[in-house]
Amino acid sequence: MHAVNRTNRTDRMIIDMASLLPGFRDVVHDSQAVFRALLDALARPGSIVSIDAALGETAPRARVQRAAFASLLALADYSTPVYLHDDDRALGDAVRFHTGAPLTANRAQAVFAYVNDARTMPSLDSFAAGEPESPENAATLFIQVDSLDAGTPLTWRGPGIREARTVAIDGLPPRFWHERAALAALFPCGIDCYFVAGGSLVGLPRTTHVEVN
Known part of the structure; x- marks a missing residue:
């Protein structure tokens, strides 16, 4: 059994070049454009x-939204461990090959995380929220949702919002908002999130207050 496990781990370190998902056509230009959008x-x-972002035509074969894939390509590097909620070999190979970022199964070590199914996502407190002396060391989550504007309307307030904004993310479990509210007491620590659907996303920084019933 142990020999089989070692073989499996070794196999997963090998990138399948024959089915590798293409990255940016223009690495510098596209990375900068995505970074500015984020x-x-x-x-x-x-x-x-x-x-x-100018992603190759085969990119959608991975079970990842294009906005999340482009974001990971623009942000991740050799120093930023990435957690993938779904064990997607094609996506993992693409992230490792194009960015040099290591994959990690330890959510507390992840700098970036992609959650392809919000309904079964791990609890937010299992990800790094930073420390008081280094709040920037918190994780950034990319969470795939059903829609960015067809869910239950919630009121968002805070920096970057004039008075209030109604946002209707669809596909998140109700517990998500309560878990996030519990992190508010840790500010300036906390977790920044992006909700992704297709080629678009919505940002939710830790500074935003969301009114939860």
């Missing part, structure tokens, strides 16, 4: 932002 999404919480 900053814009956090600066304007609740706004739907399009990620117009």
